[in-house]
Amino acid sequence: MARGRRKVEDPATARRILAAAEQQFAAQGIEGARTDEIATAARANKAMLYYYFGDKRRLHRAVLENLLRQYRSGVLGLAKKAARPREQFFTYVSGYFDFLASHPNYPRLVQRQAMEAGRGFDWLVKEFFRPLHLELARIVQEAIDLGEFRSVDPDQVAHMALQMTTGYFAAAGILSRVKGKNLLAPEAVAARKKAMMDFLEHALESRSGQTR
Secondary structure (H helix, E strand, C coil): CCCCCCCCCCHHHHHHHHHHHHHHHHHHHHHHCCHHHHHHHCCCCHHHHHHHHCCHHHHHHHHHHHHHHHHHHHHHHHHHHCCCHHHHHHHHHHHHHHHHHHCCHHHHHHHHHHHHCCHHHHHHHHHHHHHHHHHHHHHHHHHHHCCCECCCCHHHHHHHHHHHHHHHHHCHHHHHHHHCCCCCCHHHHHHHHHHHHHHHHHHHECCCCCCC
């Protein structure tokens, strides 16, 4: 599938279209979202939407690409600056959690895309999910080799760390009703992150008793 966004002459209009589309796609899915409603919310006309993004599917991809650019420039950049594998791992996980907390539409967009599956999801797997998983597993293995983590399955740890973060935000709506409180409230999110990081640190702690 072609990249979602063409070269733009009016970045402000393109940003408004992306922001409006993100809200619509997260709430309605790619099939339910209407381009006229997106254009109205973005204070733009449909002609500009099609000029910049081609069609609804390319606009949907552009929304995801925009979010992933923010993730790469923020989270990945910080993690790569960490000196040791243990620090890199926790920087990745912490940064990913913070990214999801500040971009609540992202888990819903990915979840909807995964349910549709097909080629529309393949590019996400190839360009983002698989490289992220492999990188996280590689870091865990390096931490094991250096004695910073105990002997664990790096592949499973990478899966669990990513699922613990994504799953919380993806299911927050349902779990909020179960718990009877808003699990996306700042204090609830902070409590979740603290508990998750504490759990991972103790689960991975090496037998030598090293701490971060």
